[in-house]
Amino acid sequence: MMAIMFFAYKELSEEEEEQAGKEWDELLEKLPEGIEITTVDHAFGTEYNGFLIIEAADFQTYLRFWKSLKDDIRWYVSRTRTIIGTER
Secondary structure, three states: OEEEEEEEEOOOOHHHHHHHHHHHHHHHHOOOOOEEEEEEEEOOOOOOOEEEEEEEOOHHHHHHHHHHHHHHHOOOEEEEEEEEEOOO
8 A cells, every 4th residue: 555645844943853854864764564655755836845655565554654653753743644545
């Protein structure tokens, strides 16, 4: 399954931006088995700052990952919108 997650950052100080970047890099290094983040980029033309594409082995793996991801990013991301696609 695949998910596209759009995200908007909260207003951050320079120090907070640095900390958020560091934590994001650490998160990418320790992705759980069955999860890949294949794209992270700007979301030009939307109200979001960027988007990422998450590929998961199955929906349950995605749900477990999503819960931990939102806990990790909630201090610097104000809102998200996720579109989930599954294979038939």
